[in-house]
């Protein structure tokens with residue numbers, strides 16, 4: 001069968017089971033948009049290519065299937081660099097198809113030419129420049145294989161316009177066989193056994209669960225393992241929802257804005273069991289002071305993570321789910337062979353006492369009816385079903401969302417962890433809703449973040465994707481303002497945004513959404529209920545929140561986790 | 576004088592697929608991860624699908640293990656081998672143009688002869704010579720040439736292969752003489 005390269009490309013995407021592509025056309029990708037008309041694949045026309053990338057990420061994070069985005073050459077490709085970097089940091093499977101100028105023009109500074117593979121090399125797991133239409137079916141199969149196996153990540157396929165226009169003989173690509181790519185899934189048995197011994201002997205163990213739990217679909221295995229061993233679990237920013245917050249063993253989020261118990265339990269632990277987590281600086285604080293007495297067991301599918309930051313006592317390269325299951329077996333075998341488990345009741349009692357002494361806290365008693373951002377998050381949480389998908393931007397609102405939501409199910413939390421990309425929430429929420437149309441999807445966004453990608457609500461309105469956006473409008477780049485307050489003597493430099501420029505309600509309505517403004521605590525619930533009832537268009541609520549509120553607890557950057565600050569009166573500007 | 580052979584310098588050979596941009600991928604990985612390349616030699620292998628890179632890595636702030644594991648993640652990297660200098664046959668090529676007029680030409684030629692170097696080009700008052708040897712021999716040679724006045728000098732960076740294992744393995748000392 002003779003096809004054009006463009007037809008072969010679209011057919012290859014169909015063969016991969018792609019149901020939706022987020023994209024925006026242009027000169028170099030034009031040939032590929034033509035067969036899209038006849039394809040069953042849904043195309044969602046974005047307003048900016050960054051939106052396409054984050055939508056594909058949101059889609060991928062909630063469905064576990066690779067997100068697909070399509071862009072033209074030059075500016076189309078450079079506009080999607082941020083989502084590629086974001087997906088690389090958060091190990092999200094993402095396949096980006098980019099148009100490129102014709103082969104003969106490459107290297108001539110042709111119109112809308114840029115070195116896309118060169119630019120994206122450092123932010124993709126791999127990328128390809130297709131130089132022969134005949135290669136397309138094989139390259140697309142390779143691209144999906146690389147994006148979704150091992151440690152998932154973003155890939156990019158750069159397709160010159162004349163390659164799309166050329167004819168080729170269609171074929172089904174065979175099993176992907178790449179000379180230099182063989183992800184290892186099964187953990188070494190001896191190492192698993194060593195880890196099981198360490199675990200059984202430890203008196204103060206903590207499971208340090210990271211995003212890898214979700215990537216490897218290991219939530220059930222983790223639950224079973226934690227219950228078998230009775231070991232408490234912290235869930236990192238990337239792992240919120242991987243272990244139910246309501247569980248007695250759940251300690252919640254560790255790290256810079258983690259709760260006291262999660263942070264301190266790791267610090268005092270004698271055995272950290274890192275499962276799909278990577279000792280990020282936002283979790284460890286000052287590395288030399290981090291969990292000094294702990295033996296470390298580190299399980300990760302990416303061998304390069306093991307020993308990258310903290311040298312483990314037992315490092316196991318392998319898929320989290322498979323390794324957890326193997327650990328489970330190993331611990332059971334030890335138990336049945338009579339190896340006693342160390343007495344952990346004092347440890348669990350200590351943890352309980354920390355939880356009682358240092359719960360998350362904010363001032364509920366507000367003067368003149370100021371709206372506390374944490375109260376908005378709690379109200380949203382209480383007024384929505386527990387399988388609601390929550391998507392956050394980056395800043396204070398993100399931390400409050402992670403702290404005050406109660407995650408009961410995996411894949412209900414979508415955020416930008418590693419790169420910290422402002423503007424992530426709106427498009428990612430749209431992508432999540434496309435992937436999970438029957439779920440309620442709420443973005444909790446900052447006013448600064450919202451202004452970066454709000455235009456995608458036009459996409460959502462046009463495509464009838466009814467996401468909901470709660471803007472915690474504190475009129476500031478709040479997280480930066482917090483640092484300036486605490487560490488720069490309240491010298492506020494370029495962080496003020498204004499509460500009503502833009503007018504978020506008018507802006508929402510101009511984009512085809514329902515816009516609601518909330519200024520007082522008693523208006524919160526009715527507004528949320530009203531929003532939850534809207535099902536035919538997006539809703540934006542402009543919550544005018546307290547501009548002076550700060551995120552606590554906080555481990556100041558570079559400080560030891562022992563120096564966690566829980567007292568809201570810390571800092572001269574605090575109240 | 577030989578430079579103090581840095582214990583932080585390790586040789587890594589990397590077998591890569593002969594695909595466009597593969598050198599940029601390897602070089603880009605080194606730069607974005609903050610790994611230091613001391614020298615780099617690249618050429619095709621006997622199998623036209625692959626090329627081999629020999630990189631001398633400066634391990635000031637990072638472990639060799641980490642370098643290897645990160646390299647291994649590159650899809651076009653097929654195999655990586657760490658070569659312990661004590662366990663590898665290592666050679667490098669040096670070309671040097673040195674001032675050599677009638678007054679000292681004889682000395683320069685004699686020095687080259689001591690190292691089993693070769694004169695590969697002759698000018699009125701300069702000579703270009705070539706020496707293949709271990710990096711430390713080249714270091715010595717370079718140091719001894721310097722007083723004559725080095726006009727241009729180019730070194731290739733080392734390439735290496737694993738030393739062969741033999742049943743009647745000779746002592747490292749005698750192997751060193753063989754080398």
Ligand SMILES: Cc1ncc(C[n+]2csc(CCOP(=O)(O)OP(=O)(O)O)c2C)c(N)n1
Pocket residue numbers: 393394395396397398420421422423445446447448449450472474476477478479480
């Ligand atoms: C693209 C981008 N630029 C800058 C930053 C640095 N930054 C981190 S949080 C933040 C403030 C975000 O403001 P807003 O969205 O209003 O959230 P808030 O902290 O007020 O809740 C900034 C500027 C970033 N993370 N991403």
Ligand SMILES: [Mg+2]
Pocket residue numbers: 446447448472473474475476477478
């Ligand atoms: Mg703000």
